[in-house]
Amino acid sequence: MKRSREEAATELFAALYPRLAGWCRRLVDDDETAHEVASEAFTRLWARWTSVAEPRGFLYVTAANLVRDHWRKLERERRAVHRATVEAAVRPENEQADPSVRLLVQSLPERLRVPILLHYYADMPIREVSALTGRKEGTVKADLHAARELLRAHLRRSLDHTL
Protein backbone atom coordinates (compact mmCIF):
# COMPACT_ATOMS: atom_id res chain seq x y z
CA MET A 1 0.00 0.00 0.00
CA LYS A 2 2.68 2.41 1.09
CA ARG A 3 4.91 1.28 -1.74
CA SER A 4 2.25 1.90 -4.37
CA ARG A 5 1.66 5.33 -2.89
CA GLU A 6 5.36 6.04 -3.10
CA GLU A 7 5.42 4.93 -6.71
CA ALA A 8 2.41 7.05 -7.55
CA ALA A 9 4.08 10.06 -5.94
CA THR A 10 7.26 9.47 -7.89
CA GLU A 11 5.41 9.12 -11.17
CA LEU A 12 3.37 12.21 -10.50
CA PHE A 13 6.48 14.20 -9.72
CA ALA A 14 8.23 13.06 -12.87
CA ALA A 15 5.20 13.84 -15.02
CA LEU A 16 4.07 17.13 -13.55
CA TYR A 17 6.98 18.90 -11.94
CA PRO A 18 8.72 20.12 -15.12
CA ARG A 19 5.49 21.39 -16.55
CA LEU A 20 4.36 23.08 -13.34
CA ALA A 21 7.75 24.65 -12.78
CA GLY A 22 7.78 25.83 -16.39
CA TRP A 23 4.38 27.41 -15.92
CA CYS A 24 5.58 29.10 -12.74
CA ARG A 25 8.64 30.32 -14.58
CA ARG A 26 6.37 32.28 -16.90
CA LEU A 27 4.91 34.04 -13.90
CA VAL A 28 7.92 34.84 -11.74
CA ASP A 29 11.25 36.47 -12.29
CA ASP A 30 13.75 33.66 -12.04
CA ASP A 31 14.19 29.92 -12.12
CA GLU A 32 14.90 29.67 -8.43
CA THR A 33 11.58 31.26 -7.48
CA ALA A 34 9.78 29.03 -9.96
CA HIS A 35 11.38 25.97 -8.38
CA GLU A 36 10.47 27.22 -4.92
CA VAL A 37 6.84 27.69 -5.86
CA ALA A 38 6.59 24.32 -7.58
CA SER A 39 8.35 22.57 -4.71
CA GLU A 40 6.10 24.18 -2.15
CA ALA A 41 3.05 23.07 -4.13
CA PHE A 42 4.34 19.50 -4.16
CA THR A 43 5.22 19.65 -0.48
CA ARG A 44 1.70 20.75 0.36
CA LEU A 45 0.30 18.04 -1.85
CA TRP A 46 2.31 15.27 -0.24
CA ALA A 47 1.74 16.55 3.25
CA ARG A 48 -1.94 15.77 2.69
CA TRP A 49 -1.51 13.15 0.04
CA THR A 50 -4.32 10.90 1.18
CA SER A 51 -6.96 13.60 1.29
CA VAL A 52 -6.36 15.13 -2.15
CA ALA A 53 -8.60 13.66 -4.79
CA GLU A 54 -7.21 15.47 -7.82
CA PRO A 55 -3.49 16.12 -7.41
CA ARG A 56 -3.05 17.87 -10.74
CA GLY A 57 -5.66 20.51 -10.05
CA PHE A 58 -4.46 20.90 -6.49
CA LEU A 59 -0.94 21.57 -7.71
CA TYR A 60 -1.92 24.25 -10.20
CA VAL A 61 -4.32 26.07 -7.90
CA THR A 62 -1.77 25.97 -5.07
CA ALA A 63 0.97 27.20 -7.35
CA ALA A 64 -1.25 30.03 -8.62
CA ASN A 65 -1.99 31.11 -5.06
CA LEU A 66 1.69 30.96 -4.16
CA VAL A 67 2.59 33.03 -7.20
CA ARG A 68 -0.04 35.58 -6.24
CA ASP A 69 1.42 35.73 -2.71
CA HIS A 70 4.85 36.19 -4.23
CA TRP A 71 3.62 39.12 -6.29
CA ARG A 72 1.98 40.70 -3.27
CA LYS A 73 5.18 40.35 -1.31
CA LEU A 74 7.17 41.96 -4.12
CA GLU A 75 4.62 44.76 -4.30
CA ARG A 76 4.87 45.41 -0.57
CA GLU A 77 8.64 45.51 -0.78
CA ARG A 78 8.49 47.81 -3.76
CA ARG A 79 6.16 50.18 -1.95
CA ALA A 80 8.33 50.14 1.15
CA VAL A 81 11.39 51.00 -0.88
CA HIS A 82 9.41 53.58 -2.82
CA ARG A 83 8.46 55.31 0.39
CA ALA A 84 12.10 55.53 1.33
CA THR A 85 13.67 56.47 -1.98
CA VAL A 86 12.85 58.00 -5.32
CA GLU A 87 10.45 56.06 -7.45
CA ALA A 88 12.68 56.09 -10.50
CA ALA A 89 15.39 54.31 -8.63
CA VAL A 90 13.17 51.49 -7.52
CA ARG A 91 11.52 50.51 -10.75
CA PRO A 92 11.72 46.79 -11.02
CA GLU A 93 14.65 45.88 -13.16
CA ASN A 94 12.90 43.18 -15.09
CA GLU A 95 9.18 43.07 -15.50
CA GLN A 96 7.45 39.77 -15.67
CA ALA A 97 8.56 37.76 -18.63
CA ASP A 98 4.99 37.03 -19.56
CA PRO A 99 2.69 39.76 -18.26
CA SER A 100 -0.26 38.27 -20.08
CA VAL A 101 -0.17 35.20 -17.90
CA ARG A 102 0.28 37.39 -14.90
CA LEU A 103 -2.85 39.19 -16.02
CA LEU A 104 -4.61 35.88 -16.05
CA VAL A 105 -3.86 35.12 -12.45
CA GLN A 106 -3.94 38.63 -11.10
CA SER A 107 -7.01 40.08 -12.70
CA LEU A 108 -9.41 37.20 -12.35
CA PRO A 109 -11.37 36.52 -9.20
CA GLU A 110 -10.69 33.15 -7.69
CA ARG A 111 -14.01 31.78 -8.79
CA LEU A 112 -13.05 32.33 -12.41
CA ARG A 113 -9.34 31.76 -12.09
CA VAL A 114 -9.58 28.19 -10.82
CA PRO A 115 -11.53 26.82 -13.82
CA ILE A 116 -9.19 28.60 -16.23
CA LEU A 117 -6.13 27.18 -14.53
CA LEU A 118 -7.53 23.69 -14.36
CA HIS A 119 -8.91 23.65 -17.87
CA TYR A 120 -6.18 25.38 -19.83
CA TYR A 121 -3.05 24.71 -17.79
CA ALA A 122 -3.71 21.53 -15.89
CA ASP A 123 -5.21 20.12 -19.08
CA MET A 124 -8.38 18.91 -17.43
CA PRO A 125 -11.59 18.48 -19.41
CA ILE A 126 -14.66 20.37 -18.31
CA ARG A 127 -16.12 17.22 -16.81
CA GLU A 128 -13.20 16.90 -14.42
CA VAL A 129 -13.18 20.59 -13.60
CA SER A 130 -16.83 20.30 -12.80
CA ALA A 131 -16.24 17.35 -10.49
CA LEU A 132 -13.32 19.04 -8.80
CA THR A 133 -14.95 22.40 -8.19
CA GLY A 134 -18.34 20.93 -7.35
CA ARG A 135 -20.03 23.02 -10.01
CA LYS A 136 -22.24 21.84 -12.83
CA GLU A 137 -20.66 21.49 -16.23
CA GLY A 138 -22.85 24.28 -17.57
CA THR A 139 -21.69 26.51 -14.74
CA VAL A 140 -18.07 25.72 -15.48
CA LYS A 141 -18.59 26.59 -19.13
CA ALA A 142 -20.25 29.84 -18.14
CA ASP A 143 -17.38 30.61 -15.76
CA LEU A 144 -14.84 29.93 -18.48
CA HIS A 145 -16.73 32.19 -20.84
CA ALA A 146 -16.94 34.97 -18.25
CA ALA A 147 -13.24 34.60 -17.50
CA ARG A 148 -12.32 34.85 -21.17
CA GLU A 149 -14.44 37.96 -21.59
CA LEU A 150 -12.83 39.54 -18.57
CA LEU A 151 -9.38 38.71 -19.87
CA ARG A 152 -10.22 40.13 -23.27
CA ALA A 153 -11.32 43.35 -21.67
CA HIS A 154 -8.13 43.52 -19.63
CA LEU A 155 -6.03 42.81 -22.67
CA ARG A 156 -7.79 45.48 -24.70
CA ARG A 157 -7.23 48.00 -21.94
CA SER A 158 -3.56 47.16 -21.61
CA LEU A 159 -3.12 47.36 -25.38
CA ASP A 160 -4.77 50.79 -25.39
CA HIS A 161 -2.36 51.90 -22.69
CA THR A 162 0.65 50.79 -24.62
CA LEU A 163 -0.42 52.47 -27.87
Place this chain on the structure above:
Amino acid sequence: MITHSDDGPDFEPDDPLAVILRPTSEYLGPPPGRFEAIRRGAARRKLLRAAAGAGLLCAVTALVALPVRLAAPDRPASPTVPLAPPPASSPPATSTPPPTPKPAESYATGTSPSAGPSTPTGRPADVPGSSPSSKPTRTEAPATLPSPTPTPTSKSHQPSVAGDAPEATPSSG
Protein backbone atom coordinates in the same frame (compact mmCIF):
# COMPACT_ATOMS: atom_id res chain seq x y z
CA MET B 1 -4.11 21.90 -24.79
CA ILE B 2 -6.75 24.43 -25.75
CA THR B 3 -8.42 22.16 -28.23
CA HIS B 4 -10.81 20.38 -25.94
CA SER B 5 -13.54 19.00 -28.08
CA ASP B 6 -16.17 18.99 -25.38
CA ASP B 7 -16.29 22.66 -24.65
CA GLY B 8 -16.63 24.02 -28.16
CA PRO B 9 -14.61 26.73 -29.81
CA ASP B 10 -13.16 28.98 -27.12
CA PHE B 11 -11.53 31.55 -29.32
CA GLU B 12 -10.06 32.01 -32.74
CA PRO B 13 -6.36 31.33 -33.24
CA ASP B 14 -5.70 35.02 -33.79
CA ASP B 15 -7.53 35.92 -30.60
CA PRO B 16 -5.21 37.66 -28.16
CA LEU B 17 -6.45 35.26 -25.56
CA ALA B 18 -4.62 32.51 -27.35
CA VAL B 19 -1.44 34.16 -26.15
CA ILE B 20 -2.54 34.03 -22.56
CA LEU B 21 -4.11 30.62 -22.63
CA ARG B 22 -1.47 28.93 -24.66
CA PRO B 23 -0.04 25.79 -23.19
CA THR B 24 3.13 25.90 -21.19
CA SER B 25 5.88 25.88 -23.74
CA GLU B 26 8.85 25.62 -21.47
CA TYR B 27 9.65 22.86 -19.07
CA LEU B 28 11.80 23.30 -16.04
CA GLY B 29 13.39 20.09 -14.89
CA PRO B 30 13.85 19.58 -11.17
CA PRO B 31 17.34 20.19 -9.78
CA PRO B 32 19.09 17.09 -8.43
CA GLY B 33 17.91 16.05 -5.02
CA ARG B 34 14.78 18.18 -5.22
CA PHE B 35 12.47 15.18 -5.07
CA GLU B 36 14.01 13.87 -1.86
CA ALA B 37 14.01 17.33 -0.33
CA ILE B 38 10.32 17.77 -1.09
CA ARG B 39 9.52 14.34 0.30
CA ARG B 40 11.43 15.08 3.50
CA GLY B 41 9.73 18.43 3.87
CA ALA B 42 6.32 16.89 3.34
CA ALA B 43 7.00 14.16 5.89
CA ARG B 44 8.20 16.72 8.43
CA ARG B 45 5.15 18.86 7.87
CA LYS B 46 2.88 15.85 8.20
CA LEU B 47 4.52 14.96 11.50
CA LEU B 48 4.22 18.50 12.76
CA ARG B 49 0.58 18.58 11.86
CA ALA B 50 -0.03 15.30 13.64
CA ALA B 51 1.79 16.56 16.73
CA ALA B 52 -0.14 19.80 16.68
CA GLY B 53 -3.37 17.86 16.33
CA ALA B 54 -2.49 15.63 19.25
CA GLY B 55 -1.56 18.63 21.36
CA LEU B 56 -4.78 20.37 20.49
CA LEU B 57 -6.71 17.25 21.38
CA CYS B 58 -4.98 17.06 24.76
CA ALA B 59 -5.68 20.72 25.42
CA VAL B 60 -9.34 20.35 24.53
CA THR B 61 -9.62 17.23 26.67
CA ALA B 62 -8.04 19.05 29.59
CA LEU B 63 -10.32 22.03 29.10
CA VAL B 64 -13.36 19.79 29.12
CA ALA B 65 -12.26 17.48 31.89
CA LEU B 66 -11.02 20.11 34.32
CA PRO B 67 -14.29 21.99 34.82
CA VAL B 68 -16.13 18.69 35.12
CA ARG B 69 -13.73 17.53 37.76
CA LEU B 70 -13.85 20.82 39.62
CA ALA B 71 -17.63 20.95 39.46
CA ALA B 72 -17.99 17.54 41.10
CA PRO B 73 -19.58 17.71 44.63
CA ASP B 74 -17.11 17.86 47.49
CA ARG B 75 -16.72 14.58 49.21
CA PRO B 76 -16.93 14.49 53.06
CA ALA B 77 -13.62 15.07 54.66
CA SER B 78 -12.41 11.58 55.35
CA PRO B 79 -8.68 11.66 55.56
CA THR B 80 -8.82 10.59 59.23
CA VAL B 81 -10.38 7.26 58.42
CA PRO B 82 -7.24 5.18 58.97
CA LEU B 83 -6.74 6.62 62.45
CA ALA B 84 -8.36 4.27 64.92
CA PRO B 85 -9.23 5.40 68.43
CA PRO B 86 -6.96 4.11 71.17
CA PRO B 87 -8.18 0.86 72.76
CA ALA B 88 -10.06 1.22 76.02
CA SER B 89 -8.07 -1.60 77.68
CA SER B 90 -4.74 -0.03 77.07
CA PRO B 91 -2.11 -0.15 79.82
CA PRO B 92 -2.40 2.50 82.50
CA ALA B 93 -0.91 5.86 81.86
CA THR B 94 1.49 5.56 84.75
CA SER B 95 3.66 3.08 82.95
CA THR B 96 6.09 4.45 80.46
CA PRO B 97 4.26 4.50 77.16
CA PRO B 98 5.83 2.28 74.57
CA PRO B 99 6.49 3.84 71.17
CA THR B 100 3.82 1.77 69.49
CA PRO B 101 0.69 0.47 71.12
CA LYS B 102 0.76 -2.86 69.32
CA PRO B 103 3.81 -4.42 71.03
CA ALA B 104 2.56 -3.27 74.36
CA GLU B 105 -0.74 -4.93 73.80
CA SER B 106 0.78 -8.18 72.67
CA TYR B 107 3.14 -8.05 75.54
CA ALA B 108 0.32 -7.52 77.94
CA THR B 109 -1.66 -10.39 76.55
CA GLY B 110 1.33 -12.70 76.44
CA THR B 111 2.02 -12.40 80.10
CA SER B 112 -0.29 -11.61 82.93
CA PRO B 113 -1.72 -8.14 82.84
CA SER B 114 -0.27 -7.24 86.13
CA ALA B 115 3.15 -8.64 85.41
CA GLY B 116 3.90 -6.11 82.76
CA PRO B 117 3.78 -2.99 84.79
CA SER B 118 5.04 -4.59 87.93
CA THR B 119 8.33 -5.83 86.59
CA PRO B 120 9.80 -2.48 85.81
CA THR B 121 8.83 -1.07 89.14
CA GLY B 122 9.88 -4.08 91.22
CA ARG B 123 13.15 -5.00 89.66
CA PRO B 124 15.20 -1.90 90.24
CA ALA B 125 14.60 -2.10 93.93
CA ASP B 126 15.61 -5.75 94.01
CA VAL B 127 18.67 -5.56 91.93
CA PRO B 128 20.70 -3.00 93.85
CA GLY B 129 19.76 -4.54 97.11
CA SER B 130 20.81 -8.09 96.28
CA SER B 131 23.90 -7.13 94.45
CA PRO B 132 26.57 -9.30 96.20
CA SER B 133 24.64 -12.48 96.81
CA SER B 134 22.17 -12.53 94.09
CA LYS B 135 23.02 -15.77 92.37
CA PRO B 136 19.49 -17.09 92.43
CA THR B 137 18.08 -13.76 91.41
CA ARG B 138 20.53 -13.61 88.60
CA THR B 139 18.99 -16.67 87.14
CA GLU B 140 15.66 -14.99 87.47
CA ALA B 141 16.71 -11.88 85.76
CA PRO B 142 17.16 -13.32 82.26
CA ALA B 143 13.67 -14.66 82.41
CA THR B 144 12.33 -11.18 82.71
CA LEU B 145 14.84 -9.77 80.33
CA PRO B 146 13.02 -9.99 77.04
CA SER B 147 10.12 -7.99 78.24
CA PRO B 148 11.84 -4.71 78.91
CA THR B 149 14.27 -4.89 76.06
CA PRO B 150 11.90 -3.50 73.42
CA THR B 151 11.24 -0.40 75.46
CA PRO B 152 13.89 2.23 75.36
CA THR B 153 13.56 2.95 79.06
CA SER B 154 14.41 -0.60 80.05
CA LYS B 155 18.13 -0.08 79.82
CA SER B 156 18.36 1.32 83.28
CA HIS B 157 16.31 -1.55 84.66
CA GLN B 158 18.26 -4.36 83.10
CA PRO B 159 19.14 -6.74 85.93
CA SER B 160 21.62 -8.63 83.87
CA VAL B 161 23.97 -5.70 83.77
CA ALA B 162 23.43 -4.96 87.39
CA GLY B 163 23.80 -8.60 88.23
CA ASP B 164 26.93 -9.08 86.23
CA ALA B 165 28.65 -6.13 87.66
CA PRO B 166 28.64 -7.32 91.23
CA GLU B 167 29.70 -10.79 90.19
CA ALA B 168 32.53 -9.52 88.12
CA THR B 169 33.83 -7.23 90.81
CA PRO B 170 36.12 -9.12 93.15
CA SER B 171 35.57 -6.65 95.91
CA SER B 172 32.17 -8.11 96.58
CA GLY B 173 33.57 -11.43 97.59
